Amino acid sequence: MKNEHAILPERSQSIRFSECSGDGSGIKCESESVSGAVSQRACVFCGARVVLNPITDAFHIVHGPIGCASYTWDIRGSLSSGEDGYRNSYSTDLREKDVIFGGEKKLAAAIDEVMAIHSPKVIFIYATCIVGIIGDDIEAICRNAEEKYGIRVIPVKSPGFSGTKKTGYKMACNAIMNLITPVELPEKTVGVNILGDFNLAGEMWIIKNYLRKIGVTVVANITGDAKVDDLRKAPTAQLNLVQCAGSMTYLAKQMEEVFDIPFIKVSFFGVLDTSESLLRIAYAVGDTETIQKAKAFIEEEKNRVIPLLNKYKKNLEGKKAAIYVGGGFKAISLIRQFSEFGMKTVMVGTQTGSKEDYEMIQHLVDEDAIILDDANPAELESFMKKMGADILVGGVKERPLAYKLGIAFCDHNHERKRPLAGYEGTLNFASEINLSMNSPVWETISQGGMKYV
DSSP: OOOTTOSSGGGGGGEEETTSOTTSTTSOOSSOOOTTSOOOOOOHHHHHHHHHTTBTTOEEEEESOHHHHTSOGGGTOOOOSSOOGGGOOEEOOOOHHHHHHOSHHHHHHHHHHHHHHOOOSEEEEEEOHHHHHHTOOHHHHHHHHHHHHSSEEEEEEOOGGGSOHHHHHHHHHHHHHHHHOOSSOOOOOSOEEEESOOOSSSHHHHHHHHHHHTTOOEEEEESTTBOHHHHTTGGGOSEEEESSHHHHHHHHHHHHHHHOOOEEEOOOSSHHHHHHHHHHHHHHHTOHHHHHHHHHHHHHHHHHHHHHHHHHHHHHTTOEEEEEESOHHHHHHHHHHHHHTTOEEEEEEESSOOHHHHHHHHHHSOTTOEEEESOOHHHHHHHHHHHTOSEEEEOTTTHHHHHHTTOEEEEOSTTOSSOOSHHHHHHHHHHHHHHHHTOHHHHHHHHTTOTTO
């Protein structure tokens, strides 16, 4: 079905209404961004940094211009229970002369400098766009450094032009496999790995606390609040829990193939998803006592949280929500969460969603909802105004757009300061969207004729 509402004709196949085919085939996704469309996606290098930077005792050298290194984890969050060296970013600061003569000597010198000042357990070397063009052999430099210093120095091939942010996720996952794969496979232990939570506002600690209460041991966090020694224990786990499907399904499949670790996808956003995930984990571990503990804990938390949520629900029922986030699995959780609040999702888009994600989204939203893949600001503005959205849930790049339109906003990305996962996070989320949507400022703006200008 041709979409007449697309801003650019080339984008028409990536914008669909829910009444289209429900098998995911009705929307174009997992493809390169349209040139000139001002995609909200970040680059390959960004995707790699998102996944690797939360390893708290790792060092990161960005081989490229200083501008690339400015994109550090410190502007995106991730809390640590110990070391904080991961918040420092190191760069080879390539200039015009290095583009002509090559930057390999600079990179080798940068590694020497880090080793002279610090005692890193692992160094990740990121190849940015310019390195992909001039062809520096960073793999050879990493091998030489490993022989010289006896530590892991791992190349991350992440030139921005080589794909999308999702490509960067894969490059980071390859680097993790490079780090954790042992010479001989170890014996299995009773425990799980958590994949794809980056502890942005302490969510990893919340999830680990839930699992501890139901009797499930966490072997490794990948990668929020991660430590190199713990990551190396990851192959011993009996099960992988994939929280961020967009960034970590690729790693989970690799670990299943190489280490024989099965995985399940989980979500800890909203009461329903949190409860279902804890129960699925308990059954997957296969222990009767764990299952009983999980059921008791879920019932206790629901009895505590639902009455508090009902106080917000009366202010939220009937409101219209727009969603634009990175991964499809998060979008699905948010749709369910809004449904729990009595709200209707009228627009939903993702940067890296798959056909399976969009199939599920199509089944969850109403027939008139608009679904977008890899949207741009012009499209988001057009469809939020068309659908009469009361709030946009997105990231820092979408915040100014919502406010300029006079629409409430909730940051569900890497810059937030309050945890939004688990039962506590659900209360925080309900509180935040209630405060944002029901602020008197919107009425003032509307009366002044500023809304949707």
